[in-house]
Amino acid sequence: MLRTLLGRALARVISACREKGVFAIVQTVRERFCESFPNDRWGMVVFLLTQDRGKTMRNKIGFLVLLGGLVVAGNSFAADPTTPEMLANACAGCHGTNGVSVGPSIPTLAGIDADYFTSAMQGYKKGEWASTVMVRLAKPYSDDEITAMGAFFAKQKFVPANQKTDPAKAKLGETLHNQQCEKCHENGGSSGEGAGILAGQWMLYLHATLDDYASGTRPTDKKMKSKVDAVVNEHKDTGIEALVHFYGSKK
Amino acid sequence: MFTVNRRNFLKFTVATAAVAPVVGMPFIARGAAAAGQKVVVVGGGPGGATAAKYLKMADPNLDVTVIEASEKYVSCFLSNEAVIGERTMDSLTIGFDDLKKHGITVVIDTVTGIDPVGKTVATKGGKTYAYDRCIVSPGVDFKWGAIEGYDEAASETIPHAWKAGPQTLLLKKQIESMKDGGTVVIVAPPNPFRCPPGPYERASLLAHYFKTHGKTKSKIIILDPKDDFAKKGLFIQAWTRMYGYGTPESMIKWVPGAEGGKVDKIDPKALTIQAQTEDFKADVLNVIPPQKAGSIATAAGLVNDKGWCPVNQKTFESTLQAGVYVIGDACVAGVMPKSAYAANSQAKVTAAAVVAALAGKEPGTPSYVNTCYSIAGHDYGFSVAAVYRFDEEKKEIVGKAEVTASDASPVMLKREVSYAHSWFDNIIADSWK
Ligand SMILES: Cc1cc2nc3c(=O)[nH]c(=O)nc-3n(C[C@H](O)[C@H](O)[C@H](O)COP(=O)(O)OP(=O)(O)OC[C@H]3O[C@@H](n4cnc5c(N)ncnc54)[C@H](O)[C@@H]3O)c2cc1C
Numbered sequence: 047m048l049r050t051l052l053g054r055a056l057a058r059v060i061s062a063c064r065e066k067g068v069f070a071i072v073q074t075v076r077e078r079f080c081e082s083f084p085n086d087r088w089g090m091v092v093f094l095l096t097q098d099r100g101k102t103m104r105n106k107i108g109f110l111v112l113l114g115g116l117v118v119a120g121n122s123f124a125a126d127p128t129t130p131e132m133l134a135n136a137c138a139g140c141h142g143t144n145g146v147s148v149g150p151s152i153p154t155l156a157g158i159d160a161d162y163f164t165s166a167m168q169g170y171k172k173g174e175w176a177s178t179v180m181v182r183l184a185k186p187y188s189d190d191e192i193t194a195m196g197a198f199f200a201k202q203k204f205v206p207a208n209q210k211t212d213p214a215k216a217k218l219g220e221t222l223h224n225q226q227c228e229k230c231h232e233n234g235g236s237s238g239e240g241a242g243i244l245a246g247q248w249m250l251y252l253h254a255t256l257d258d259y260a261s262g263t264r265p266t267d268k269k270m271k272s273k274v275d276a277v278v279n280e281h282k283d284t285g286i287e288a289l290v291h292f293y294g295s296k297k
Numbered sequence: 298m299f300t301v302n303r304r305n306f307l308k309f310t311v312a313t314a315a316v317a318p319v320v321g322m323p324f325i326a327r328g329a330a331a332a333g334q335k336v337v338v339v340g341g342g343p344g345g346a347t348a349a350k351y352l353k354m355a356d357p358n359l360d361v362t363v364i365e366a367s368e369k370y371v372s373c374f375l376s377n378e379a380v381i382g383e384r385t386m387d388s389l390t391i392g393f394d395d396l397k398k399h400g401i402t403v404v405i406d407t408v409t410g411i412d413p414v415g416k417t418v419a420t421k422g423g424k425t426y427a428y429d430r431c432i433v434s435p436g437v438d439f440k441w442g443a444i445e446g447y448d449e450a451a452s453e454t455i456p457h458a459w460k461a462g463p464q465t466l467l468l469k470k471q472i473e474s475m476k477d478g479g480t481v482v483i484v485a486p487p488n489p490f491r492c493p494p495g496p497y498e499r500a501s502l503l504a505h506y507f508k509t510h511g512k513t514k515s516k517i518i519i520l521d522p523k524d525d526f527a528k529k530g531l532f533i534q535a536w537t538r539m540y541g542y543g544t545p546e547s548m549i550k551w552v553p554g555a556e557g558g559k560v561d562k563i564d565p566k567a568l569t570i571q572a573q574t575e576d577f578k579a580d581v582l583n584v585i586p587p588q589k590a591g592s593i594a595t596a597a598g599l600v601n602d603k604g605w606c607p608v609n610q611k612t613f614e615s616t617l618q619a620g621v622y623v624i625g626d627a628c629v630a631g632v633m634p635k636s637a638y639a640a641n642s643q644a645k646v647t648a649a650a651v652v653a654a655l656a657g658k659e660p661g662t663p664s665y666v667n668t669c670y671s672i673a674g675h676d677y678g679f680s681v682a683a684v685y686r687f688d689e690e691k692k693e694i695v696g697k698a699e700v701t702a703s704d705a706s707p708v709m710l711k712r713e714v715s716y717a718h719s720w721f722d723n724i725i726a727d728s729w730k
Contacts, residue, residue, distance in 0.1 A: 128662045135351065135645045136666040136684070138727045139638045140720050143350075148726045149719025151712070178713050179668055179682045182699040186684035250719075254712060 130198040133191055140179075144202040150209065151250040153242070157204030161240045163196035169264070176263035206246025211295040219292025222285055226273040235293050245296035252293055256286045332358040334655050337418050337428040339408045339593060341365030343637040344434030344625030346396055347644035347728040348651075353399045355652045362402040362426060364418065365393065370729070371461040373492065374637045375721050377499045378672065380458065380469050381506035389461055395730040411597035413618040430651045432613075433599065433606075434625040434640060435591025436460075437491050440604070443587045444484065445562035455565050455582045458499075459491060471581045472503065477512040479580035482570055484560045485521040489605070490588045491626050491635045493527035494671045494681070499583070501532065501673035504540040504548040509675075518579075519551045520572050522559040527634070528671060528681055528700050535673035560584075590627035597621070605629050610694045611687045612650035612660045613643060622647045631694030633685055638720075639667045641728055642685075663687050665694065670717035678713030679705065 134145065137155070141147050145155030155163070169175035170184035171192075187195070223235065227244075231237075235244030244252065258264035259274045266274075277285040336352055338345045341363045349363045370391045378384035393403040406420040411431060418426045439457065441448045447455065456468040472481070481503055485496040500517045507515040526532075536542030536549050552558035557574030563584060564570075570577040589595075589604025599606045599615050606623040608615055610631050613622045624647050625640035633639045642665045650660040665685040672678045685696035701713065 126662050128664045129649075132646070132649060132661060133664050136642050136664050138645075139641050139666060139724050140668060140716075142723045143727045143730075147719070147723055149716075149722035151715040152719040152723060176709075178701060178705070178709050178716060179680055182682045183666065183668070183684060186686075186696070250715060257708075 127194075128191065130194040133187070134195050134198040137195070145199045146202070146205045147207075147248060150207070150248045151254065153247060153251040154204060154207065155199040156202035157243055158196070158199045159238070159240055159242065160193070160196035160200040162242050163199055164192055165240070166242075167192045167196070174265055176258045204243055204246065206297045207248045207294065209249055209294050211249070211291045213295070215288045215291035216295040217292075218281075218284075219288035219290070219295075222277055222281070222289055223292055226276055227289070230270070234296055236296065244293040247293055249290045249294040252290045253286060256289065260286065333360050334358070334429045335360045335362070335427060336430050336432060336651060336655075337426050338363045338432045338434070339411070339418065340434040340436065340591070340625075341367075341370055341393060341396070341403065341729075342434055342436055342625060342640065343724065343728045344436075344640035344644050345432065346370075346393075347641045348432045348434065348624060348648050349401045350396060350399055350728070351645045351648035352651060353401055355648060356655075357400065359652070359655070360402075361400070362404060363393070363396065364404045364406055364408050364420060364426065366405070366407040368405055369393075371465075372637070372721075372725070373459070373461045373495075374724070375717070376458070376461040376465050377495070377502050379461075379465050380472060380499065381502050382469065382473070383502075386462075386466065389465075391725060391729050393729070408593050409596065411593070411599075411618070411621060413597075413621050416620060428620075429655060430620055430622065432622045432624065432644075432647060432651065433594060433597070433627065434623070434644070435593045435627050437588040437590065437626045437635070438592045439586040440589055441586065444560055444584060446565055447563050447584050447586060451563075451565040452584075455563070455568075455584055457585050458583060459495075459585050459588075468581075468583060472506065475512070475515065475580050477507075478514040479512075480515070480578070481517045481581040481583065482577055482579035483517065483519045484563070484570065484582075484584040484586075485519055485523065485526070485558075486585045486587050487522045489635060490585070492669070493634050494532075494669060496521075496585055497526055497528070497532045498671040498673065500549050500551075501535060501540075501671070504536070505674045507548060508540065513548075515548065517549045518577060519549070520558045520560050520570065520577065521552060522554045524553045524555050527669075528679065530703060531679045531700055532671070532673065534703060535677060535679075539674045539677065588626075590623075594623065594627050599623055599627075601629070610692065611646075611663055612654075613647040614650070614654075622651065631685070632696060632698070633665060633667055633694055634669065634681075634698075636667055636669050637724055637728075638669060639665070641724055642666050644728075665696070667698070668720065670713060670720060672714055672717055676707070676711040676714055678710060678717050680713055680716070 140152055141155050147154045166175065167184045167187065170177050170180040173181050227235065231241055231244055255264065256274065259266055259271065260278050277289065336359055338349045338361065345363055349361050352359050352361050372389040372391065375384055376389055379386055379389060397403055406422040406424065408418055409421050410419040416428050418428060418431060456464045458464045458468040483496055483500055496519060500519050503517050507513060533542060540548040542549055557572050559573045560570055561573065562571040568579045568582050570579060590600050590606050594600050594606050597618065599617055599621065601607050606615060606628045607617065608623050608628045613624050613628060615621045615623050624643040626635040630639065630643060646663040646665060653660050668680055668682040670678055670680045679701035681698050681700045683696045683698040685694050688695045
């Protein structure tokens with residue numbers, strides 16, 4: 047069983063090495079062996095020790111490539127990529143376990159649209175989005191890490207916030223939402239491509255965000271800006287309040 | 298031509314094994330540990346509670362026991378608000394029932410010893426608990442007597458309020474009964490200590506309290522052995538904006554080490570303080586003593602000569618006792634500060650490392666976060682925040698902490714207060730619920 051696995055792994059490395067150029071070899075060795083022995087570097091050592099070395103030219107080349115690859119890999123790869131869980135769990139101190147926030151001014155990330163997560167993090171990272179801490183916390187993450195975190199949070203279950211709302215405000219909010227927002231923030235703000243979850247989101251957070259859109263400290267596309275402006279021009283802060291209560295009332 | 302024989306093959310293998318820890322293999326702990334493997338967690342603070350919860354989340358088969366000395370945990374974080382009556386003690390008090398819902402056993406008892414060879418933990422209650430891995434998060438203890446005249450007995454009338462509970466209430470009572478024009482002296486500790494911005498936040502909130510309670514002639518003097526402190530620029534800016542700092546009427550005076558701020562001796566009866574160049578008299582005296590790792594760490598042979606626990610900062614396994622991991626305030630964690638957020642973040646790293654170790658796997662690459670808010674007055678907050686990484690060459694946690702911009706708008710400063718409060722809600726839920 048083990049022999050078959052090992053043999054197959056070796057064959058894959060050799061064929062991949064033939065197909066790809068020299069520079070791809072290191073990567074190939076990593077990938078192929080990671081697939082074959084996903085959990086354990088000792089699998090690699092076992093493989094080396096049990097290898098039928100030098101009998102055929104094919105095996106000999108494969109073996110040298112493997113060792114060379116390992117040595118080079120040792121120098122060129124600093125560390126394994128951090129797992130999405132590891133990255134995302136570190137956010138939970140503020141954003142809640144699995145991204146479900148229980149603090150009214152900090153948004154729930156669970157269930158977030160992965161693209162929206164990325165655009166938010168990139169917006170913070172570049173300092174284009176108004177923020178207090180997020181500009182500092184987004185900066186150190188690589189683009190790949192941001193993508194990985196987005197995918198992680200997108201998979202988590204959204205839990206609507208438990209908060210008090212004013213029915214009259216929510217009613218006006220519903221009207222405004224249907225007039226201005228529903229087209230992009232579909233289903234009463236519970237979905238929408240590239241958009242955050244509004245329905246059941248924390249109201250304090252929503253209010254701050256809408257204020258930032260209105261003041262221009264969080265840039266957005268022309269369409270969104272014109273919609274926010276329409277609400278503010280007609281209703282001032284009452285309009286924003288109303289929208290916030292509408293979304294907050296959704297369970 | 299180079300031929301592979303057993304000898305040079307072995308050489309290569311050794312070389313490979315040596316670089317193996319940094320070879321790019323996905324050391325994801327996929328398989329679960331053998332059912333019933335035991336992890337004993339000492340201390341149910343943010344470090345211990347989070348570690349227990351995230352161990353269970355990663356591998357429900359683990360048998361996880363938390364041993365905690367107190368029936369309930371009382372949070373230091375946001376306790377400065379409780380000192381000035383803006384928060385109840387109740388809101389700082391957390392039980393362990395929700396933690397139990399994760400299938401974690403919580404034992405109320407005091408750990409008296411850890412045997413890393415026999416792999417057991419002994420308690421005051423006379424019980425022994427066997428473990429496969431032990432995680433220790435005991436917080437800090439004080440170096441009583443480091444300041445002459447200030448020992449545990451003296452703390453019954455002169456609060457440190459650096460462990461929350463009766464101490465917080467004692468300071469609160471003394472502040473409330475102090476007459477207008479009185480002087481509070483805060484004796485700040487040397488580095489490293491729990492919550493680096495804490496003494497300065499406390500001074501700010503006391504000034505805020507006096508200002509809003511008709512005691513505007515009162516003063517707060519901070520006697521400090523240090524010449525610098527966390528978020529100093531932002532604190533001084535806040536004090537200047539709100540409490541007259543830099544004028545003769547300033548409510549807050551900070552005496553750095555260079556100006557004789559180091560305190561050698563106090564008289565707990567007369568409330569006099571002998572600092573290096575001057576003597577002071579207090580109406581309310583708050584001494585925050587020099588600190589070390591919680592005493593169980595010393596008893597278990599986990600501390601260095603400075604009283605803190607050196608660890609492999611990638612996993613938090615003690616460098617002194619194999620199989621024992623130390624997190625939170627007690628450990629030496631590179632440039633990470635001693636905060637509840639740091640303890641919570643370290644706990645997740647160590648939980649993942651313990652799960653990997655129990656499954657016979659290499660630890661993954663860690664990532665850590667800390668954010669610490671300080672509230673300096675009404676609608677006035679700011680923070681320090683950082684993402685930390687493990688530097689494989691230095692073998693240390695590294696990261697660049699950045700503070701709130703000094704030109705942050707009033708809207709943003711106000712938001713930081715509400716983020717501080719929401720952070721509190723989330724850190725409690727993430728650690729204990
Ligand atoms: C005034 C103040 C304000 C603060 N504000 C903030 C803030 O805003 N943000 C922030 O992140 N941090 C803040 N902190 C810091 C924070 O409180 C600590 O960093 C944090 O509590 C450390 O967690 P820990 O798990 O290491 O230790 P602890 O919280 O001290 O928990 C240790 C636990 O272990 C138990 N224990 C100890 N020894 C034993 C034993 N032998 N047997 C059984 N149980 C034992 C103790 O009873 C305790 O419950 C503040 C601290 C202070 C003093």
